[in-house]
Amino acid sequence: MSAVSEPRRRADAERSRAAILDAALALLPDQPGAGMSAIAAAAGVSRQTIYAHFPSRDDLRVAVADRLAATTAAAMSDADLTAGSPTAALLRVLDISWRAFEANTPVMRNLGPVAPKDGYARHIPVTDHLLPLLRRGLDSGEFTCGTTPEWLATAIVTVGAAAKQEVKSGRMTRPEAEAALRESVLRLAGAPAPGT
Incomplete structure (x- = not known):
């Protein structure tokens, strides 16, 4: 060869x-x-x-889910999370995540459940973008949660997944879940409410 x-x-x-x-x-x-x-x-x-x-079809489903996560992480790269206040950047991350959720819902709904063991690894590109932002917010004192950035990143991803599940189940509308997610994440971070 x-x-x-x-x-x-x-x-x-x-x-x-x-x-x-x-x-x-x-x-x-x-x-x-x-x-x-x-x-x-x-x-x-x-x-x-x-x-x-x-x-197998399961292997393809995992790859599709990984592609969607990578696309979200790429959008975060384009968002310049070093610009503006940490709170403003965190809200941009949530907006990007929510737009990706809305765009990907038709695929994910029909993709079916993907093996949970792959779930954590799938979020690594997202948490890799969150961690420097969270460190910046904690170091500046703008985020006052008193915990590690790693724990905070995991909590944000988990709350985001919960908000999306509420929409999928029909228990909340998209606007309700998006508003609840923003409020919950700001509280988790100990960040000031927008406009304060």
Whole structure:
């Protein structure tokens, strides 16, 4: 095998994998029962190719959930969480998270539950963005919760998941859950209310 063909094969494999995930994200909102064959066809790859990347539908579901989390983390990168006050930046994070939730709900609803053991790892890119912001808020004294940034990041992710679950269950409307999330996170951080 030549030195040129191996990088080309890797690049082709990455393109195929990305096309499969793109196809799954496009199909799942309207076709919850879309099987591996339908997703492969939409991606323009063979059944053999889709199974080479994702041996089971569960593997594909985990990869889709990971892609959605990575997209949210990328949006956080673009938000410049070093600008403005820590409280304003924290509210931007919540807005980004909520917009991602709203955009991803049709896919996640039809994706079904993803293995819980993967849940913590899936949030690492998000907490990696939160931690410097939380440290900044704690170091400046703007956040007065008196706990570690690591605990605070975990608590914020957990409260965010609870707010989203309330919407999914129908116990709260989206605006109610979003408002409750903002208030709860500001209280957790010991941050001043906006406008104070």
